[in-house]
Amino acid sequence: MGEEVKVFGFWASPYSHRVELALSLKGVPYEYIEEDILKNKSDLLLKYNPIHKKVLVFLYKGKPIVESIVILEYIEETWKANPILPQNLHDKAIDRFWIKFMDDKCLPAIRKATFSPENERETAVEEACECLRTLESALNGKRFFGGDAIGMVDIAANFLTIWLRTIQEATGLEVLSVEKFPDLFKWTDDFISCSVVKESLPPTDKLLSFVKASLSQ
């Protein structure tokens, strides 16, 4: 009572997934509350996130935290099992750099390539590919960004797996392919095949329908 973790999320959101995955990796039990973000945000959500009024909201001991990466850092500091950031301070800084790169550069570039008009698409796709090229260099021969096990950078890169695949399938967009980025593509397979990840992902067919429906609007 009051001790339990609650996650107010949206099933199709990669940001929601980041938090659920981190909690699962650390074996932290939580209650998940599905928010109907398209039609009717709950009063609780608006109470806990008055500034942004968005999913996702993480609630623990009655205190809300928003922004997925802020939540991940909190989870890492609060539950010590299966650390998702390295101990070495410089390595940790490098990981934080890549997480920022993902959110500030990679994901916006992919979003832009997805939605850009015909005449701008080629440039947008090239920019997105440039980001992926840089990101692939961060893998540097490792299985995961976190090394032998999944870390915070891998969790932050979750969008590149089923979400990007679904968008590519729905739109014909090609940014992340096995030919262009073999190491990064292999990473997506390795990531998805981890049992903890597999259990936490939304069903691909449902996601594809959702993405198709969203893009047609």
Next chain:
Amino acid sequence: MEEEVKLHGMWASPFSRRVELALKLKAIPYQYIEEDLSNKTPSLLRYNPVHKKVPVLVHNDKPVAESMVIIEYMDETWENNPFLPRDPYERAMARFYAKFIDDKLLPTLAKLGQTAGKEKEETIEEIHEQQKVLEDELKGKQFFGGQRIGYLDIVAMILVWLHLTGSITGQKVLSTEKFPLIYEWIERVMKMEVVNECLIPEEKRQDWIQLAQRAPKSASN
């Protein structure tokens, strides 16, 4: 082991100045390298190949880029005068509001320079709404960090910069009447020597305003 700390920075960059303030607050001796952004040093390009931007902190030849990543690294490496609170929830709040400043307030301010007329008025309205969020965060506190200057104060220095440039251009973007706590905070931090050392020197402020107007997308993070 002998510590060697270098900072690759640029005088007009608020992000570079953040790191300088952080270094001074922890009294860490460092070597400062002023970068000419039109002619970057080979070292900068080697230390930050992804973005090729300032600031970059180099600690015993290991580089760290991105101002907020640098500040967290510094707080973990040098434990005196901590920037972030101990409590994980308080830390989350500091990070949230810092992100709010960098991801919401700064882009809105950058947009301002590109707008005119009604759109400009609406943008200023947006800035005031964002200012309110920060005003609320100061309630009952001397600094964003509580009794002492901390993580969020360092990030919020942009408000001091805005206040100063507003006095020069006559165009007040920050509403200090509507937000008295922010105004008091600005006055309070400006009395601190260490803060003043990291502000744009008076004689360069006009140059800075012109630079900022020409390049809203700065060459720094």
